Amino acid sequence: MARFAPLAAAVIAVAVFILDTLTTFDIAIAVLYVVVVLLALNFAGKIELVAIGAGCMGLTLLSFLLSHGHQLPADSIGRCLVSLAAIGITTFLAFRVKAAIGILADSEQRYRSIFLATGVGILQMDFTGLKNAFDRYKSNNVQRIDDIERREPGFARSALKMFKLTNANNTALNMFNAPNVGALELLLPSLVSEDMEGKVWKLLASLWAGNQSYEAEAVLKMSDGRQLIFLYNVAVPFDRPALDMVLISIMDVTARREAENELHAARSQLAHVARVATLGELTVSIAHELNQPLAAVVTNGGAGLRWLKREVPDLTKVQSSMESMVADATRASDVIKHLRGLSVKSPPDPDNVDLNEVAEETITLLQREIDINQVSLRVDLAEDLPKVVGDRVQLQQVVLNLLLNAIQAMAHVPESRRELLVRSSREESAVLFSVHDTGPGIPPEISSNLFDPFYTTKPDGMGMGLSICRSILTVHGGGISASSEPGAGTTFEFTIPFNREIG
Ligand code: ADP
Numbered sequence: 336m337a338r339f340a341p342l343a344a345a346v347i348a349v350a351v352f353i354l355d356t357l358t359t360f361d362i363a364i365a366v367l368y369v370v371v372v373l374l375a376l377n378f379a380g381k382i383e384l385v386a387i388g389a390g391c392m393g394l395t396l397l398s399f400l401l402s403h404g405h406q407l408p409a410d411s412i413g414r415c416l417v418s419l420a421a422i423g424i425t426t427f428l429a430f431r432v433k434a435a436i437g438i439l440a441d442s443e444q445r446y447r448s449i450f451l452a453t454g455v456g457i458l459q460m461d462f463t464g465l466k467n468a469f470d471r472y473k474s475n476n477v478q479r480i481d482d483i484e485r486r487e488p489g490f491a492r493s494a495l496k497m498f499k500l501t502n503a504n505n506t507a508l509n510m511f512n513a514p515n516v517g518a519l520e521l522l523l524p525s526l527v528s529e530d531m532e533g534k535v536w537k538l539l540a541s542l543w544a545g546n547q548s549y550e551a552e553a554v555l556k557m558s559d560g561r562q563l564i565f566l567y568n569v570a571v572p573f574d575r576p577a578l579d580m581v582l583i584s585i586m587d588v589t590a591r592r593e594a595e596n597e598l599h600a601a602r603s604q605l606a607h608v609a610r611v612a613t614l615g616e617l618t619v620s621i622a623h624e625l626n627q628p629l630a631a632v633v634t635n636g637g638a639g640l641r642w643l644k645r646e647v648p649d650l651t652k653v654q655s656s657m658e659s660m661v662a663d664a665t666r667a668s669d670v671i672k673h674l675r676g677l678s679v680k681s682p683p684d685p686d687n688v689d690l691n692e693v694a695e696e697t698i699t700l701l702q703r704e705i706d707i708n709q710v711s712l713r714v715d716l717a718e719d720l721p722k723v724v725g726d727r728v729q730l731q732q733v734v735l736n737l738l739l740n741a742i743q744a745m746a747h748v749p750e751s752r753r754e755l756l757v758r759s760s761r762e763e764s765a766v767l768f769s770v771h772d773t774g775p776g777i778p779p780e781i782s783s784n785l786f787d788p789f790y791t792t793k794p795d796g797m798g799m800g801l802s803i804c805r806s807i808l809t810v811h812g813g814g815i816s817a818s819s820e821p822g823a824g825t826t827f828e829f830t831i832p833f834n835r836e837i838g
Pocket of ligand 1: 736740741744772774775776777785790791792793795796797798799800801802825
């Protein structure tokens with residue numbers, strides 16, 4: 336159509352000119368030049384458009400002069416002026432339209448360049464199918480997405496099929512190694528493994544709630560076997576509640592996460608080495624402290640034996656040697672008591688501690704560990720929890736140990752089943768705090784050794800965590816216990832009485 340527009344415009348211009356010049360109808364035929372101007376919108380630029388408008392007006396005047404000669408009847412002048420005004424106004428409006436189209440095209444071009452060339456992968460998706468499915472559930476009185484999750488666990492996977500990819504920029508195509516948008520659309524659902532269904536439900540919950548933005552990280556297995564970590568944001572433009580245009584921006588953060596993880600691993604290794612070094616130092620100092628009284632026991636024992644072996648044993652000397660031995664052994668025992676006291680001192684600064692706060696702080700400290708291990712965390716803290724008298728730092732150490740053990744215990748459980756539940760509640764005279772994990776549980780044969788110092792089943796464990804927890808809780812007048820069904824996870828529970836003074 337656009338190709339023939341100049342020809343059509345020229346033919347119409349000539350036809351109008353001939354009709355206008357040769358016929359004597361009482362109508363303003365020249366008004367038809369506006370069709371020429373409108374056709375010119377398709378092929379002419381702004382300047383050409385003005386020239387064509389001016390040309391049409393010129394032809395109108397020429398026809399007028401040719402057909403009327405020196406007689407200028409008033410009605411003909413009127414018709415000519417009407418035609419000139421119509422052509423002039425149409426040209427002016429066409430000029431404005433042309434200018435607006437130019438601005439629009441420039442802006443379109445600019446956004447297109449940004450879309451195509453930006454370093455962030457952008458997927459333009461159409462979620463209309465999902466929106467329709469949501470509307471059907473809502474009209475059937477389904478109030479919460481959890482109800483669908485419970486009744487139809489397969490919905491997450493079928494929802495993925497309702498996502499239509501309408502466009503993708505070059506960065507996104509390169510990220511997924513797809514030659515074009517069609518190939519990427521086919522590829523996308525296969526990248527979402529079963530482990531990731533929990534994440535799909537979270538995205539669905541956000542869309543169900545009508546949120547305009549959802550951000551998360553996903554680990555995707557590429558077709559070449561590589562595992563890449565993506566940070567993605569799902570944005571629903573505010574004027575698209577029908578979800579017919581949803582923009583997903585994606586960044587490959589694999590290298591960044593790997594560097595962070597290496598740093599994290601290096602830090603924990605350093606902490607471990609530091610702990611082992613401290614333990615080494617402690618061992619040396621224990622050996623040193625104990626060596627002296629034990630050597631004295633041996634010396635006094637030897638002396639006592641010699642006095643006994645005499646032909647006439649000197650019982651007074653034997654008695655004095657044995658008394659020295661008892662004194663030395665008591666010293667050795669005091670050294671040990673002193674060392675134990677050092678590891679778990681009485682609270683230096685007893686304080687009123689809010690265990691909920693301690694739990695929240697500890698969770699914040701461990702948030703990275705929780706994320707890296709893809710553990711899904713549920714926190715259920717009692718609102719009316721009384722404060723307990725105790726040492727905040729020590730109690731934080733207890734919670735930290737229990738949470739770390741729980742996270743480590745779930746290392747070999749599939750990611751979708753790693754659940755950590757942290758609860759607190761008020762009992763009759765004590766605060767009860769529990770940490771439940773969905774790890775492998777504790778085999779009955781080791782349950783009696785759990786709280787023993789140096790008991791560990793981990794290749795790099797020290798086996799001091801639970802033993803220290805128990806000592807700390809004993810000092811706080813409380814206790815700790817573990818319950819577990821093999822295969823169904825473990826719960827560690829501790830209690831601390833409230834309304835008590837600590838000594
Ligand atoms: P470590 O963590 O250094 O091994 P701990 O005293 O904290 O020392 O734990 C002792 C042992 O108790 C662990 O090696 C592990 O076998 C077992 N254990 C602790 N917590 C859990 C748990 N949540 N699930 C299963 N086993 C656990």
